[in-house]
Amino acid sequence: xxxxxxxxxxxxxxxxxxxxxxxxxxxxxxxxxxxxxxxxxxxxxxxxxxxxxxxxxxxxxxxxxxxxxxxxxxxxxxxxxxxxxxxxxxxxxxxxxxxxxxxxxxxxxxxxxxxxxxxxxxxxxxxxxxxxxxxxxxxxxxxxxxxxxxxxxxxxxxxxx
Amino acid sequence: xxxxxxxxxxxxxxxxxxxxxxxxxxxxxxxxxxxxxxxxxxxxxxxxxxxxxxxxxxxxxxxxxxxxxxxxxxxxxxxxxxxxxxxxxxxxxxxxxxxxxxxxxxxxxxxxxxxxxxxxxxxxxxxxxxxxxxxxxxxxxxxxxxxxxxxxxxxxxxxxxxxxxxxxxxxxxxxxxxxxxxxxxxxxxxxxxxxxxxxxxxxxxxxxxxxxxxxxxxxxxxxxxxxxxxxxxxxxxxxxxxxxxxxxxxxxxxxxxxxxxxxxxxxxxxxxxxxxxxxxxxxxxxxxxxxxxxxxxxxxxxxxxxxxxxxxxxxxxxxxxxxxxxxxxxxxxxxxxxxxxxxxxxxxxxxxxxxxxxxxxxxxxxxxxxxxxxxxxxxxxxxxxxxxxxxxxxxxxxxxxxxxxxxxxxxxxxxxxxxxxxxxxxxxxxxxxxxxxxxxxxxxxxxxxxxxxxxxxxxxxxxxxxxxxxxxxxxxxxxxxxxxxxxxxxxxxxxxxxxxxxxxxxxxxxxxxxxxxxxxxxxxxxxxxxxxxxxxxxxxxxxxxxxxxxxxxxxxxxxxxxxxxxxxxxxxxxxxxxxxxxxxxxxxxxxxxxxxxxxxxxxxxxxxxxxxxxxxxxxxxxxxxxxxxxxxxxxxxxxxxxxxxxxxxxxxxxxxxxxxxxxxxxxxxxxxxxxxxxxxxxxxxxxxxxxxxxxxxxxxxxxxxxxxxxxxxxxxxxxxxxxxxxxxxxxxxxxxxxxxxxxxxxxxxxxxxxxxxxxxxxxxxxxxxxx
Numbered sequence: 001x002x003x004x005x006x007x008x009x010x011x012x013x014x015x016x017x018x019x020x021x022x023x024x025x026x027x028x029x030x031x032x033x034x035x036x037x038x039x040x041x042x043x044x045x046x047x048x049x050x051x052x053x054x055x056x057x058x059x060x061x062x063x064x065x066x067x068x069x070x071x072x073x074x075x076x077x078x079x080x081x082x083x084x085x086x087x088x089x090x091x092x093x094x095x096x097x098x099x100x101x102x103x104x105x106x107x108x109x110x111x112x113x114x115x116x117x118x119x120x121x122x123x124x125x126x127x128x129x130x131x132x133x134x135x136x137x138x139x140x141x142x143x144x145x146x147x148x149x150x151x152x153x154x155x156x157x158x159x160x161x
Numbered sequence: 162x163x164x165x166x167x168x169x170x171x172x173x174x175x176x177x178x179x180x181x182x183x184x185x186x187x188x189x190x191x192x193x194x195x196x197x198x199x200x201x202x203x204x205x206x207x208x209x210x211x212x213x214x215x216x217x218x219x220x221x222x223x224x225x226x227x228x229x230x231x232x233x234x235x236x237x238x239x240x241x242x243x244x245x246x247x248x249x250x251x252x253x254x255x256x257x258x259x260x261x262x263x264x265x266x267x268x269x270x271x272x273x274x275x276x277x278x279x280x281x282x283x284x285x286x287x288x289x290x291x292x293x294x295x296x297x298x299x300x301x302x303x304x305x306x307x308x309x310x311x312x313x314x315x316x317x318x319x320x321x322x323x324x325x326x327x328x329x330x331x332x333x334x335x336x337x338x339x340x341x342x343x344x345x346x347x348x349x350x351x352x353x354x355x356x357x358x359x360x361x362x363x364x365x366x367x368x369x370x371x372x373x374x375x376x377x378x379x380x381x382x383x384x385x386x387x388x389x390x391x392x393x394x395x396x397x398x399x400x401x402x403x404x405x406x407x408x409x410x411x412x413x414x415x416x417x418x419x420x421x422x423x424x425x426x427x428x429x430x431x432x433x434x435x436x437x438x439x440x441x442x443x444x445x446x447x448x449x450x451x452x453x454x455x456x457x458x459x460x461x462x463x464x465x466x467x468x469x470x471x472x473x474x475x476x477x478x479x480x481x482x483x484x485x486x487x488x489x490x491x492x493x494x495x496x497x498x499x500x501x502x503x504x505x506x507x508x509x510x511x512x513x514x515x516x517x518x519x520x521x522x523x524x525x526x527x528x529x530x531x532x533x534x535x536x537x538x539x540x541x542x543x544x545x546x547x548x549x550x551x552x553x554x555x556x557x558x559x560x561x562x563x564x565x566x567x568x569x570x571x572x573x574x575x576x577x578x579x580x581x582x583x584x585x586x587x588x589x590x591x592x593x594x595x596x597x598x599x600x601x602x603x604x605x606x607x608x609x610x611x612x613x614x615x616x617x618x619x620x621x622x623x624x625x626x627x628x629x630x631x632x633x634x635x636x637x638x639x640x641x642x643x644x645x646x647x648x649x650x651x652x653x654x655x656x657x658x659x660x661x662x663x664x665x666x667x668x669x670x671x672x673x674x675x676x677x678x679x680x681x682x683x684x685x686x687x688x689x690x691x692x693x694x695x696x697x698x699x700x701x702x703x704x705x706x707x708x709x710x711x712x713x714x715x716x717x718x719x720x721x722x723x724x725x726x727x728x729x730x731x732x733x734x735x736x737x738x739x740x741x742x743x744x745x746x747x748x749x750x751x752x753x754x755x756x757x758x759x760x761x762x763x764x765x766x767x768x769x770x771x772x773x774x775x776x777x778x779x780x781x782x783x784x785x786x787x788x789x790x791x792x793x794x795x796x797x798x799x800x801x802x803x804x805x806x807x808x809x810x811x812x813x814x815x816x817x818x819x820x821x822x823x824x825x826x827x828x829x830x831x832x833x834x835x836x837x838x839x840x841x842x843x844x845x846x847x848x849x850x851x852x853x854x855x856x857x858x859x860x861x862x863x864x865x866x867x868x869x870x871x872x873x874x875x876x877x878x879x880x881x882x883x884x885x886x887x888x889x890x891x892x893x894x895x896x897x898x899x900x901x902x903x904x905x906x907x908x909x910x911x912x913x914x915x916x917x918x919x920x921x922x923x924x925x926x927x928x929x930x931x932x
Contacts, residue, residue: 020453028451033400034393038528039610043874074393087391094840097248097848099390100397100528100577125883134528134578135248136851138885
């Protein structure tokens, strides 16, 4: 029986067991490899996507939780040819080194800033500490979040691409 | 809205045939260094690419003046990147080096990954095509500049002939050649056919630019590939997709060394999504439609394991083993005016300090787990792998499949972290053993995090025993340092030898030689520099010095881990120097400076970091309430790095426990010679500090009943966002030959932190990790 949900604004249907983690539906069935596999145990955050706008670790969240709901991945943050304010801030702050963790980092940051455009240092710590970066880009992530927050406060419409 | 036009990944377009540069390889010329130190470049086209290198036909008709440049008929210029991109930015820095002399905007160069080919050997690593040892920019700096200059000459010569003018009168800038007196001008693209078809004259002189003329080198250019990395489009090895591709995992024994006696895969095969179940040397392979389908099928396997674990059973025994090894005499690797009797005598009049430092095994923990995709058809084999050693991967595929090079294609993908792990080819071999039974269909082998943590070539554990003697006027008179650790080369050589020996060597011979060398290192007969590097090179003026190395091998696979032996030797040396400074009742900065030569590179970085950290006004303490600081300096891979770590001490007691302190700031001063991309150097220093802090605070791999205990990130902790300090980097600019950048930022962190914690708590850390 096909399981349906909304993915990056479009309806999608898959025929697969409902307990498969969303991460593997995205990567191995739908071919969206932007969300990454790092630990399989919600320890690293590389798999972070949004379920109805809230950040989840897709490596442990079953597809059944997404049925009838809205899932957003890194590929769906902005319309093709555009970039989200947070993605642009990441580029301007030259955040990525190897880049493997950055999809998850960005999804966590977008979720934070979508509900709080003036996060305190503690707010950011809480939102971002689930995302590991082995290359050590945390200082630049801090800068990028500051830049993005400032731009969102200045032009809130930008967030809704 | 900004897009990144330099994003790699655009495919080459086949165009009309142009006569290959290969026809003009007659000019054998040379590079010579004139008395004035000017590098004069002759036309050495021996490394010129030909069209018949087994590539799939992509780009036939390109003009290839050397191994790194391809001018396509449609006007595009391709840079062949022969090093792995793992976040250290070679994808941007190497093209910039060549573009400088070619007088082309680097943004005009599209980057493609070079294929496996011996001409892409790394001169810094025995000419093996590999990326590591902080060697990419250093090893390529002169070669790529020469290639750029030679290529520029080819076009200048062509223009000169076309316009009937002297080549010396032609200027080149941003890809445009011009002759001012006549106003003639043309782009590289417009002169392409002429340059490709005309035999070049020998230049009267072809000089590389004076560094004062650099327009690109040393100036930050837009980083490459950022857009792809922030939009989820960047493809790592684990993202490889092919039509009809299957996924595979290997169910491994509960402890390394056990072998499968028999197994029953019927139940697993009955599960949806599982296609094949079969035995491979490392366990039972399950092949199916998605990672999840094959991973969940492991529980349905019935496997009988036999044998005994090869890894140790009790971790405390391992640690004790290294301490016991310190009782051996070991091999003297450096000795200056040393006499044991003198040391004893000195001890009677001076102050003797002794300390033993211990460090654990560490995992690489690349965030992208190991993986490899193989399509092994009847007459060919295609592989996609995140590897640091494309040359070795190619050789491994050739050896295992028995196919000829022309029928093998190994794609080097982006790496989700390297740190030395992906020099090794074990996961490539494993993928081949799986693909051998899944012929004609692409199969992607994926390791779990548990697989990755448990099957590493770990940074070896080590124990250091250091003795020092201070004179009455607080100078270090004698220093005696013994280190007990495992040989990294012994596990690496069997992997490397296939890349070193001629291709016609029978595989068995390469492996046999590797095994022999391995035994030589393990026994201590051959000295493995990586076991003691960073100690004989300590910069302090000490009259009597002895350094000894003891091999200790509990049978745990060990390997190159970011900064290798320096990752632990610096901890011992710079902690001990600090202990001497404390005993001498001197400021640790002043104490070090007093023992350095006036022109020492170490002095320059120490002064620079002291200045940015405000050390002289607030040494060891005082910059802010409850903030204490520690200092360390170390040189490796040609670069000198000094660091100050500031910790904010919360106590409440003097015990160093979680919550008793926060790392506030880290200041870094680095001297790495000529900088190609300043921002990349900063990023590597920042990343190295975080990498080193993770290791110092938490990093530990321990073995229980032959298994690795820390098999995921809940038990193998890494520094997280909320714990990361502010990091300030000062680059000491120079035009000296570029040196290493990827690793030198790691070694000073642990001792600087330990030294700060001593000031804060009065407790000296001699064993890592801190928690």
